[in-house]
Amino acid sequence: xxxxxxxxxxxxxxxxxxxxxxxxxxxxxxxxxxxxxxxxxxxxxxxxxxxxxxxxxxxxxxxxxxxxxxxxxxxxxxxxxxxxxxxxxxxxxxxxxxxxxxxxxxxxxxxxxx
Amino acid sequence: xxxxxxxxxxxxxxxxxxxxxxxxxxxxxxxxxxxxxxxxxxxxxxxxxxxxxxxxxxxxxxxxxxxxxxxxxxxxxxxxxxxxxxxxxxxxxxxxxxxxxxxxxxxxxxxxxxxxxxx
Numbered sequence: 001x002x003x004x005x006x007x008x009x010x011x012x013x014x015x016x017x018x019x020x021x022x023x024x025x026x027x028x029x030x031x032x033x034x035x036x037x038x039x040x041x042x043x044x045x046x047x048x049x050x051x052x053x054x055x056x057x058x059x060x061x062x063x064x065x066x067x068x069x070x071x072x073x074x075x076x077x078x079x080x081x082x083x084x085x086x087x088x089x090x091x092x093x094x095x096x097x098x099x100x101x102x103x104x105x106x107x108x109x110x111x112x113x114x
Numbered sequence: 115x116x117x118x119x120x121x122x123x124x125x126x127x128x129x130x131x132x133x134x135x136x137x138x139x140x141x142x143x144x145x146x147x148x149x150x151x152x153x154x155x156x157x158x159x160x161x162x163x164x165x166x167x168x169x170x171x172x173x174x175x176x177x178x179x180x181x182x183x184x185x186x187x188x189x190x191x192x193x194x195x196x197x198x199x200x201x202x203x204x205x206x207x208x209x210x211x212x213x214x215x216x217x218x219x220x221x222x223x224x225x226x227x228x229x230x231x232x233x
Contacts, residue, residue, distance in 0.1 A: 104158075
């Protein structure tokens with residue numbers, strides 16, 4: 001069975017601080033996909049990244065970076081030099097190749113204070 | 115151009131009524147989904163259709179009936195609305211890839227959501 005745990009319910013940091021959002025997953029499949037989505041206060045769900053289980057390279061996109069470690073079943077997301085516009089709920093998600101659905105974690109609410 | 119669109123954005127109705135939410139995608143995707151997001155922001159899949167065929171039905175009450183007239187549209191009809199149906203409903207779509215053939219491994223793109231309030 002697939003499961004995604006985002007243990008941090010809420011995080012609040014001051015602008016310009018770095019912040020890491022944790023994501024731990026469980027799966028029995030060897031082929032699977034991990035995702036991060038952002039849900040800003042306006043409510044839409046914005047796709048951020050998709051990573052397959054065979055690619056453990058870290059990814060950087062501007063101030064965003066992702067650390068995928070199969071040894072610890074984690075796919076953590078770091079925002080460098082956070083900005084107020086980064087305030088949102090962030091969801092980590094998992095899809096097993098043999099399944100027909102994506103399972104979402106419970107989300108981490110990130111608040112960036114000016 | 116909006117990739118995945120939903121109408122209406124807001125829906126306020128009385129208990130016991132029947133209502134529909136429409137979803138359309140112009141991405142040429144084969145697979146479409148309905149999700150429910152409750153007040154605690156928990157996102158849970160309800161249905162998935164692949165090329166008009168139902169492939170996921172996550173033990174949703176049969177008051178909820180999805181209908182896919184073509185692969186670009188997936189509508190959600192809800193009968194006899196209850197207070198507990200109040201939530202935000204998201205439509206999503208993805209291209210069919212992956213060994214499961216159901217598009218589960220590809221990125222899902224979401225619509226803007228429909229906030230349903232049952233009074």
